[in-house]
Amino acid sequence: MKQNDSHKDRLIQLIDALLQGNISQDAHSELEQLLKEDPKQRQSYLDYMRVHAGLSVWATETRESDDWIPHPTHTVPQTRLGTPRFLLLLASSLVAATLLLSLAYYAGWNTRTNSEPFIADSPKTASEVETNSPKTDHIALLTQAVGVEWDTPRNLQTGAGLSAGWLKLKKGTIQVELISGASVLIEGPAAFELISPLKTFCKYGKVRASVPEQAQGFTIETSKLNVVDLGTEFTLSLEPSGDGQVQVIDGMVELHPSNQRKTPSNIQSLKTGEGVQFDQQGITNRLTEGMLPLINLEELSLLAEQQQQQQFTRWQKQNQSLKTDPSLIAYYDFEETSNWLRTLSNKSQHNKSSIDGAIVGCQWTSGRWPQKRALEFKRTSDRVRLHVPGEYQSLTFMAWVRIEGFDRWLSSLMLTDGYNPGNPHWQLSDQGEIILGIKEGGGKNYFSPVVLKPTDLGRWIFLVTVYDHQKKEVIHYLDGLPVSHHRLENPIPLVIGPAEIGNWRPKEHTGEHSIRSLNGRLDEFALFGRALSAEDILKLYEYGKPNS
Structure with missing residues (x-):
């Protein structure tokens, strides 16, 4: 198979996982790297998504009005209700046909031009929402990462959930906390596999494990021996050849043969200060003095602080450049200097002070980095009031946000007070969908798939939605x-006028459905009077992402 064909097949697999809502963190990072490096793959990605959007209309009807968006305490439209069995079977068949046709399209039937129209994504039925409800199989968290270069493309932020699988580092150090309570520091180069909350495997690398009483029995397996912890702290250093050593810093561990039946005669115990060297043949030497020169948690935390400062400085430089963009209507970097300030300054150099925001209720807190400022939206009264004059053919909405919970049926990112022709409503659903509602006659909502999962709560995410009048499309980015x-x-044309960030003050709408307060933090928000390109958006993300 040609390399290009192999790349295309892999791209199809990754996009399919993305559309199904079950893409892993590794696969998402691989897709990001693939699109970042290859313009042809980016174009293929865009074409594929257009085909998917066009075919998916077969399965369900389009959601129409912003006022129609259902709330559990109100009458629910047909697309949120149970559907007769024969219709569900039909919808399932059509969804399957959609996937097959899409795959066939990219297997060699692609004769469509980029200029041909495509049809908007359709909503999921209630049964599909239930089937695709977010589930997590994470067994660990990445709590720190310093100077990391992954051996395979990754895009992990601190706080990211980790499923069973390999962690391969070319260099750098990470801290991983398993849900059993065990914590490991891994120095690259390393290949370390997470198997379960109490079991891991090290192919090579340096590891420092801290195991509380609650995680007794935590095991690091190797090709020759298994290190079984009995409530302690120990280190493991392992070469790709299989040569290595184990030392106990505090407590006790047992060494079990990995390829033999465990018996009392072949189990060895090591206590505080003791250690052994081993190779593929077995234990070769006992160590009683000196410790492996492995980084400890205090040293790692210090390095992490230094890295965060470097990342923050890099963002500040990009921030200065961004402020000069002539298309920037409003830009809030949340870098106000005092906690008592109740004005959120618009930093766009082309609209310097006309679109400052009024802070209501929100409290100042930390952002993506300890040095970064943010606003916390917690109470139903918390909001930022603003007024954006003018009429815009195209708009790009951008925000760095940390969602703490989906407390409402809908959570505001930015909503206009009214819902008149051209008014945009940018918000999130409690299912984890990104929504752009536009008043077009009866109103129209553009729902992304379910892209935010329970594991995304508490981490900083980059959200962008593009309304492109010229290309006649809406694109959601995560x-x-x-x-x-x-x-x-x-x-x-879009008209904003009086609006709110993180909340909604409707002119006419009343009832529970009108409560759309955000539960989370914001530390950067921008409105551009043009449609940003995919390259622009990826660049902004690369400069702004924490722990990069």
Whole structure:
């Protein structure tokens, strides 16, 4: 098979996982790297998403009005209700046909031009939402990462959940906390596999494990022996050849043969200060003095602080450049200097003070880095009031946000007070969908797939939505990558006027459905009067992502 064909097949697999909502963190990082490096793959990605959007309309009807968006305490439209069995079977068949046709399209039937129209993504039925409800199989968290270069493309932030699988480092150090309570520091180069909350495997690398009483029995396996912890702290250094050594810093461990039946005669115990050297033949020497020169948690934390400062400085430089963009309507970097300030300054150099925000209720807190400022939206009264004058053919909405919970049926990112023709409503659903609602006659909502999972709560995410009047499309982005494309049936100029970040003050709408307060933090928000390109958005993400 040609290399290009192999790359295309892999791209199809990754996009399929993304559309199904079950893409792993590793696969998401691989997709990001693939699109970042290859313009042809980016174009293929965009074409594929257009085809998917066009075919998916077969399965369900399109959601129409912003006022229609259902709330559990109200009457739910048909697309959120149970559907007769024969219709569900039909929808399932059509979804399967959609996937097969999409795959066939990219297997060699691609004769469609980029200029051909495509149809907006359709909503999921209630049964599909239930089937695709987010589930997590994470067994660990990445709590620190310093100077890391991954052996395979990764895009892990601190706080990211980790499923069973390999962690391969070319260099750098990471801290991984397993849900059993065990914690390991891993120095690269290393290949370390997470198997279960109490079992791991080290192929090579340096590891420092801290195991509380609650995680007794935590095991690091190697090709020759298994290190079974009995409530202690120990180190393991292992070469790719299989030569290595184990030392106990505090407590006790047992060494079990990995390829033999465990018996009392072949189990060895090591206590505080003791250690052994081993190779593929077995234990070769006992160590009683000196410790492996492995980094400890205090040293790692100090290095992490230095790295965070470097990342923050890099963002500040990019921030200065961003402020000069002539298309920047409003830009809030949340870098106000005092906690008592209740004005959120617009830092766009082309609209210097006309669109400052009024802070209501929100409290100042830390952002993506300890040095970065952010606003916390917690109470239903917390909000930032603003007024954006003018009419815009195209708009790009951008925000760095940390969601703490989906407390409402809908959570505001930015909503206009009214819902008149051209008014945009940018918000999140409690299912984890990104939504752009545009008043077009009866109103129109552009829903992304379910892209935010329970494991995304508490981590900083980069959200962008592009309303492109010229290309007649809406595109939603998460962490620098497009996640859905939608055709604009009736492109109209957008008008914002009085609006709110993180909340909603409707002019006419009342009832529970009107409560759309955000539960989380914001530390950067921007409105551009143009449609940013995919390259622009990925660049902004790369400069702004924490722990990069």
